[in-house]
Amino acid sequence: MANIRDLAREADVSVTTVSRVLNDHPYVAEDKRQAVRDAIIKLGYIRNQTAVHLSTGQTKTIGVMLPYVDHPYHAAILHGIAQSAFEEGYRFLTWQTNYIASHEQTVLQALAQREVDGLIVVSHSLPVDEILPYEQYGPIVFCEHHEEVSSVYINHYSAFQSGLKALQSFGHTHIGICLGRPDSTNSRARKRAYQDTVPLADAEWTYQHALTIEDGADIARKWSNQAYRPTALLTASDHVAAGIILELRKQGYRVPEDLAVIGFDGSELAVVLNLTTVAVPYETIGRQAFSVAISDNWRQHPQSEIPTTLLSGLTAIKVLD
Amino acid sequence: MANIRDLAREADVSVTTVSRVLNDHPYVAEDKRQAVRDAIIKLGYIRNQTAVHLSTGQTKTIGVMLPYVDHPYHAAILHGIAQSAFEEGYRFLTWQTNYIASHEQTVLQALAQREVDGLIVVSHSLPVDEILPYEQYGPIVFCEHHEEVSSVYINHYSAFQSGLKALQSFGHTHIGICLGRPDSTNSRARKRAYQDTVPLADAEWTYQHALTIEDGADIARKWSNQAYRPTALLTASDHVAAGIILELRKQGYRVPEDLAVIGFDGSELAVVLNLTTVAVPYETIGRQAFSVAISDNWRQHPQSEIPTTLLSGLTAIKVLD
DNA sequence: TTGTAAGCGTTATCAG
DNA sequence: CTGATAACGCTTACAA
Numbered sequence: 001m002a003n004i005r006d007l008a009r010e011a012d013v014s015v016t017t018v019s020r021v022l023n024d025h026p027y028v029a030e031d032k033r034q035a036v037r038d039a040i041i042k043l044g045y046i047r048n049q050t051a052v053h054l055s056t057g058q059t060k061t062i063g064v065m066l067p068y069v070d071h072p073y074h075a076a077i078l079h080g081i082a083q084s085a086f087e088e089g090y091r092f093l094t095w096q097t098n099y100i101a102s103h104e105q106t107v108l109q110a111l112a113q114r115e116v117d118g119l120i121v122v123s124h125s126l127p128v129d130e131i132l133p134y135e136q137y138g139p140i141v142f143c144e145h146h147e148e149v150s151s152v153y154i155n156h157y158s159a160f161q162s163g164l165k166a167l168q169s170f171g172h173t174h175i176g177i178c179l180g181r182p183d184s185t186n187s188r189a190r191k192r193a194y195q196d197t198v199p200l201a202d203a204e205w206t207y208q209h210a211l212t213i214e215d216g217a218d219i220a221r222k223w224s225n226q227a228y229r230p231t232a233l234l235t236a237s238d239h240v241a242a243g244i245i246l247e248l249r250k251q252g253y254r255v256p257e258d259l260a261v262i263g264f265d266g267s268e269l270a271v272v273l274n275l276t277t278v279a280v281p282y283e284t285i286g287r288q289a290f291s292v293a294i295s296d297n298w299r300q301h302p303q304s305e306i307p308t309t310l311l312s313g314l315t316a317i318k319v320l321d
Numbered sequence: 322m323a324n325i326r327d328l329a330r331e332a333d334v335s336v337t338t339v340s341r342v343l344n345d346h347p348y349v350a351e352d353k354r355q356a357v358r359d360a361i362i363k364l365g366y367i368r369n370q371t372a373v374h375l376s377t378g379q380t381k382t383i384g385v386m387l388p389y390v391d392h393p394y395h396a397a398i399l400h401g402i403a404q405s406a407f408e409e410g411y412r413f414l415t416w417q418t419n420y421i422a423s424h425e426q427t428v429l430q431a432l433a434q435r436e437v438d439g440l441i442v443v444s445h446s447l448p449v450d451e452i453l454p455y456e457q458y459g460p461i462v463f464c465e466h467h468e469e470v471s472s473v474y475i476n477h478y479s480a481f482q483s484g485l486k487a488l489q490s491f492g493h494t495h496i497g498i499c500l501g502r503p504d505s506t507n508s509r510a511r512k513r514a515y516q517d518t519v520p521l522a523d524a525e526w527t528y529q530h531a532l533t534i535e536d537g538a539d540i541a542r543k544w545s546n547q548a549y550r551p552t553a554l555l556t557a558s559d560h561v562a563a564g565i566i567l568e569l570r571k572q573g574y575r576v577p578e579d580l581a582v583i584g585f586d587g588s589e590l591a592v593v594l595n596l597t598t599v600a601v602p603y604e605t606i607g608r609q610a611f612s613v614a615i616s617d618n619w620r621q622h623p624q625s626e627i628p629t630t631l632l633s634g635l636t637a638i639k640v641l642d
Numbered sequence: 643t644t645g646t647a648a649g650c651g652t653t654a655t656c657a658g
Numbered sequence: 659c660t661g662a663t664a665a666c667g668c669t670t671a672c673a674a
Contacts, residue, residue, distance in 0.1 A: 003651055014661040019653060027659050048456075049434045050380060051651035053371045054666050061414070070400040076392035082390055086424065091436070093382070093412045096403035103407065113370045115412070124492035182388075213589045246593045268534045272567045324667055335645045340669060348643055372667035565652050645674080651666105658660080 002043035010039035022047060061091045062293050063116035065107045067099045067123050071211070072239060072267060073282065077122050077143060080286020088294065099125040099181075108134045118293035120286075123184075139298035141289045143306075144185050151231055152288040152304045156189040159278050159308040163234045163262045164197045166276065172260060173198075176205030176230035178219060178240050189314065190236075205230045216243020224251060229262065238263035238270045238277055245273060268312050276313040281306055323364035331360035336520045343368060362562065383614050384437035386428045390446050392532070393560060393588060394603065397463060398443050401607020409615065420446040420502075428527040429455045439614035441607075444505075460619035462610045465506050466626075473609040473625045477510035480599050480629040484555045484583045485518045487597060487631055493581060494519075497526030497551035499540060501563050511557075528552045537564020545572060552581065559584035559591040559598055566594060587632050602627055 004022075008015045010146065013032050020028050020274035021036040039045070053059045057208025064081060066074045078094065085092045093116055097103040104126045111119050111134055118139035124131065128146050135149070145153040160177075167175050175198050179187040195201045204226070207219045223229060223244075235241040235261045245255050255261055285306055292298055329336045332352050341349050342357040374380045381560065385402060387395045399415065406413045406463045414437055417546070418424040423491040425447045432440050432455055439460035445452065456470070466474040481498075488496050496519050500508040501588075513602050516522045525547065544550060544565075562584035565575050584591045587600025593638055606627055613619055 004653095005651080008661095016654080016661055017665095020660090023653085029659065032660085033674090043522055044435045048375075049436045050371065050374045050432075051666090052653080054369075054375045054668090055644085055652040055654085057666070059371060059641065068400065069390070069403055070393070070396035072391070072393075075396050079389065079391040079417065081416065085419065086427075091414045091416075091431070094399075094403065094415055102651055106407075110365045110370075110412070115370045130608075136648085180498075184635050213593050242590075243593055250595070272538050274532050274571070285361075288446065322667095325669095326667080336668080337645055337670080338643090341644090344669085350643065353644085369667055372650090375652085375666085376668045376670085378650070608669080643674105646672090648671085649669085653665085655662105655664080657662090 002045045004045075004050070006043060007036065007039050007045050010043060011035040032311060033154075057114075059115065059117055060089065061116045062095055062118045062120060062290065064094045064125060065097060065104060065119060065121045067097055067125075068092065069094060069096050072115065072120055073237060073265060076265075076282030077286040077289075078202055079229070080283035080288075081290050082286075083283070084287045084290040088290075090290075090294065092278065097124070099123075101126050104131075109148060111140070112137045115274065116296070120289045120293055122289075125308055139293050139295075141298065142294045143255065143285055143289055143313040145189075146185070147303070150292050150298050150301045150303075152285055152292060152306065154285070154308050156186045157193045158188040159264075159280070160193040160234065161197050162308070162310050163264070163278050166236065166261060166312075167232045167262060168198075169288075170232075170260065172232040173200055174205075174230045175200070175232045175234065176207065176223075178207045178210035178216075178235040180209070180211050180236045181209045194234075202230070204228070207233075210236045210240045213239045213243035213246075216240040216245075218243075219248035220244045220247035220251070224253070225247070229259075232262075233259060233291075234262045234264070236264055238265040238267040238273075238275060239314050240264075240268050240278070241275055242273060245275070266309075270313065277311050279309045279311045281308075289319055322369075323366045323525070324369070325366075325559050327361050327364060330359065331364060332356040334507045351404055356383055356615070377598065378435075380436065380438055381410065382412045382414055382437045383611065384428060384440045385413055386418060386425060386440060386442045387415065387446060388420045388446075390415060390417050392546045394558060394586060395443055396562040397586075397603030398582075398610075401604035401609075402441060402611050403607075404604070405608045405611040409611075411611075418445070420444075422447050425452075433458045434460070439619075441614055443610075458618075459591045460614050462619065464606055464610055466510075466624075468624070469622065471613050471619050471622045472625075473606055473613060473627065475601055475606070475627050475629050477507045478514045480585075480601070481511040481514040482518050483629070483631050484599050485514065487633075488553045488581060488583060489519075489557065491553075491581065493553040494521055495526075495551045496521070496553045496641070497523070497528065497544075497557065499531035499554065499556040501530070501532050501557045503529045516557075523551070525549065526555075531557045531561045533591035534560045534564035534567075537561040537566075539564075541565045541568035541572070543576070545569070551582075553577075553583070554580060555583045555585070555638065557585055559586040559588040559594075559596060561585075562596055563590050563594060566596070587630075591632065592635065595634040598632050600630045600632045602629075 007018045095107045120141050122143045142151040177194050241261050263275045263277035270277040328339045416428045441462050463472040464482045498515050539582040562582050584596045584598035587598050
């Protein structure tokens with residue numbers, strides 16, 4: 001493998017000049033520039049990026065910490081990160097942590113070891129104050145609301161509230177909710193919104209661990225076995241909503257007559273199901289998080305709240321009028 | 322930032338000794354080893370991986386080329402890659418190409434520039450013989466069947482055929498199919514299976530560009546407007562199948578009485594829909610591809626065919642008996 | 643068991 | 659405009 005020194009020898013110039021040509025610096029005589037270009041072709045030279053990284057002290061790579069690459073919600077954020085990274089000439093390393101603390105530590109370690117210039121934490125289980133110290137090694141951006149760190153987030157309290165109010169506007173008072181991980185930052189905000197907004201808020205109507213379509217189906221079965229049931233459900237994701245709806249229909253229930261359901265995400269699943277849903281611009285979150293990660297004002301811990309919108313479906317909400 | 326030389330000075334040993342301690346080499350006196358450990362703590366030393374990469378000539382990173390990180394099929398493969406990479410102490414860089422040739426070139430370039438030790442091509446649009454030359458820079462593994470390169474794949478011909486035969490076993494003769502990208506390697510194999518297996522194979526019953534749920538809904542609308550219709554459909558993915566089924570139901574059709582539908586993927590969507598589907602172990606594909614990428618027999622272009630299984634749902638297939 | 647010193651392949655300072 | 663040369667931070671012969 002030819003290196004920059006071979007190139008210099010071949011073109012009969014110094015390595016400095018070669019480097020200048022390689023990096024499109026001005027102040028290189030045209031004939032020398034051409035000589036270098038010829039040498040590059042002749043020797044089939046290709047720059048070794050690792051050496052560039054060591055020399056410049058940057059990797060032009062950011063890291064992404066997320067629990068599962070194949071969950072729609074996270075994958076959508078990843079999509080946004082991927083788009084921005086490509087546009088900015090960056091690459092990104094993804095760590096799938098499965099919410100295991102030791103795996104998350106590995107990711108933080110990678111930042112400290114300078115494998116990445118910055119980190120985007122899509123979701124985590126480690127407490128924030130165990131992550132915070134690693135900021136000395138580079139920017140860390142959260143896709144969740146935390147005042148003490150840079151964050152790009154949606155307001156789960158108000159987003160959830162908008163869904164609840166939509167149900168109330170159709171006359172529903174017996175409203176239940178679905179939550180993902182019981183003690184996540186997001187779930188806590190959602191639970192608060194529920195308790196603040198729905199007078200009849202009931203622990204029996206709070207369905208936990210709702211993440212996938214099958215979780216939704218489980219919830220539908222649980223609901224159908226309850227004596228005292230909600231008439232409407234605000235779910236944690238469109239996938240959960242889909243699981244609920246499909247399972248209910250399978251059992252002969254009608255949606256929304258027997259149970260009104262609202263989704264969360266604004267995915268194409270909601271469109272096809274005519275599901276009313278809280279639309280979240282995940283790609284935007286990913287893009288914003290990326291841009292903070294490579295900006296230089298991250299030390300001020302910028303907070304950027306991304307707005308959500310209630311997307312009205314046709315069938316899955318109306319009832320009780 | 323303390324470096325290995327500061328450490329050597331602090332512990333009063335040579336950098337070689339420090340390096341040995343860092344890499345758990347034997348032949349270091351216990352007292353010196355301890356001295357180095359103390360110095361590491363005292364100075365808050367953290368190894369610079371970039372320097373390790375330059376020195377060793379390896380990045381312990383593999384690259385992944387795929388069109389979209391947020392499509393279920395590709396995300397599932399990514400999941401497998403992520404699991405294996407973590408277990409093996411590797412990282413992975415993902416490039417989302419959107420099937421744009423110039424983006425795919427960027428990925429190949431990254432291999433040439435030694436940013437990654439190897440490459441996994443999940444799906445591509447560039448012709449194989451434009452990719453092949455880059456093998457001189459490192460292993461390239463395809464998740465698609467190509468004799469000329471290393472590949473980990475499923476046999477789309479037989480997988481599709483198993484779905485078609487399942488429909489035939491229920492008496493269907495008027496069978497249509499859905500395909501993704503019209504000219505992909507996979508679509509071609511599927512089309513061959515269709516023509517070889519279904520005597521009444523019809524171009525009007527070959528629905529192209531079927532990738533998402535909404536594509537499925539489009540196909541359902543197209544189907545309902547046709548005068549001469551198939552009675553059964555083998556789809557390109559469970560998502561497409563779901564779109565078809567949900568749209569058909571919305572229009573008042575019954576599945577499978579009016580149209581029998583078989584899915585492809587074996588996703589949880591299929592489970593909830595009671596959909597018969599061709600189950601594909603995507604995670605296994607990702608894991609296998611990764612293991613080939615870091616093995617040293619990749620030069621022999623190993624071929625590994627991953628078996629699929631027909632997963633019988635309850636409702637979406639029975640009819641015409 | 644330990645250390646010296648030569649890489650790895652760039653970039654960047656500084657003097658011409 | 660050009661070129662020595664010293665970093666960047668680590669690994670690894672080779673010698674002792």
